[in-house]
Amino acid sequence: MLLILGGKSRNDCSRLQKVEDSYYHFAMRISRNNLFISITLAIALITSNISLAQSVEFGVDATGDPNAVKVGGGSGFLYSERIVLTVGHVIGAENPGAVPYWEREGVIYNPGIVTIAGQKQYKVKKVLIPSTYTKPDYMNNIINDDNAVVILSEDIPMTKKAVFATEEQMQRFVREKSKVELVGYGITHGSQRPVTTINNRAPHKLTSTLLSPEQVLAFYRQYPNVDWKKINKPGVYGIVQHRELQQSHICDGDSGSMFFVEENNVRYLLGTTGLGLVNNNCPPPETWYGFPSMSWIDPNSKLRDLLKTAEKIVEEDRKREAEEVRLAAELKAKQETEAKAAAELKAKQEADAKAAAELKVRLEAEAMAAAELKAKQEAEAKAAALKKTTITCVKGKLTKKVTAVKPKCPSGYKLKK
Incomplete structure (x- = not known):
């Protein structure tokens, strides 16, 4: 019997260990700047041989979906304007350089796109991984808290609201056979x-439906090939995928996407891909392992706790940004007030200077006019002082005219009146 765990067979898991061990020794020889490139290349090498992540085979094209986003070579779910839900192994969280790289260089694109060329990039600020996360052991189906939350530095516009379903809602989805x-x-x-x-x-x-924890166990009891040691997550809900009936089935690259039920334009989230017994995804080779695939939903997933932490970080970021905007507005208003006052002072100084200049010109003109008048008067006075006059002097019957500046009659003559 060959049992597939999360899309991985025992042989696949052996190849995975060899590839990852080779990657580890290679990564120790490279510079920090190239670490993530090596990580992503290693992931690409791994996924070329086995299904490190899954994607939808026999699915319906969902281009334009309002929540599905690309996270590296895998998938994610846009939960809110700045929060993307995904899984730890898509981030590569088991590699020490992966999270620092994502927080330094990582970007997310708008949801629902096909090609990334020319698309707006939204910078990753922080990546949250559970402290209890460990590298997935697909051989033994031991998956510990394979969750991740990506926090962005700016908003991605949201058109579809999403909330986590309560367990009461999940039980109702089971009863009503709601479309997952x-x-x-x-x-x-x-x-x-x-x-x-x-x-x-x-x-x-x-698309599928949701099974209750009791229905999950009843489902597996139908198939004698199931290794019950691998049913190691008590209380999980299940989502069956009948690939043998050519119904939609997860495949390489789907890791990080979210199962949800949509009601009244709200998506009620159940959980991510990653848990469960998933086999025969995206052949060749075509193999039947004795039972259909089933993804598991753990209602006690650490993802919800991570989300609460992420929401607090985003809330603090928004408060800080609002305060920065407020302070910037105050500074701008202060600068504008100071600039206005400076402009008014400058205008006043220029007006005063202009008035002073005009006064100076007027005073100079008046002084010049006064000087000219004085000069004229002095000239006139001088001219008057130097002007000769003629008087007539008489002596008996004799008459004599005398012309001088200050004419005087000769001795013996009298001024004729």
Whole structure:
């Protein structure tokens, strides 16, 4: 019997260990700047041989989906304007350089796109991984808290609200056989391998229904090939995928996408991909392992706790940004007030200077006019002082005219009156 765990067979898991061990020794020899490139190349090498992540085979094209986003070579779910939900192994969280790289260089694109060329990039600020996360052991189906939350530095516009479903709602979804959906960015056929980290694939949608924890156990009892040691997550809900009936099935690249039920234009989230017994995804080779695939939903997932932490960080970021905006507005208003006062002072000084200049010109003109008048008067006075006059002097019958500046009659003569 060959049992597939989360899309991995025992042989696949052996190849995974060899590839990752080779990557580890290689990564020790490279510079820090190239660490993430090596990580992503290693992931690409791994996914070319085995299904490190899954995507929707026999799914419906979901281009334009309002929540599905690309996270590296995998998938994620846009939960709110600045929060993307995904899984730890898509981030590569088991590698020490992966989270620092994502927080330094990582970007997320708008939801529902196909190609990334020319698309707006939203910078990653922080990545949250549970402290209890460990590298997935697919051989033994031991998956410990394979969750991640990506926090962005700016808002991605949201058009579809999402909230986590309560367990009461999940129980109702089971009773009502509500349609469960998932939108992922993985491959849709084995011929598309190897999966690369440059994700230009269209998103595709999976549909199924939800099984209760009791129904999960009853489902597995139908199949004698099931290794019950691998049913190691008590209380999980299940989402069956009948690939043998050519119904939608997760495949390479879907890891990080979210299962949800949509009601009244709200998506009620159940959980991420990653848990469960998933087999025969995206052949070739075509193999039947004795039972259909089932993804598991753990109602006690650490993802909800991570989300609360992320929401607090975003709330603090928004408060800080609002305070920065307020302070910037105050500074701008102060600068504008000071600039206005400076402009008014300058205008006053210029007006005063102009008035002073005009006064100076007027005073100078008046002084010049006064000087000219004085000069004229002096000239006139001088001219008057130097002007000769003629008088007539008489002496008996004799008459004599005398012309001088200050004429005087000669001795013996009298001024004729």
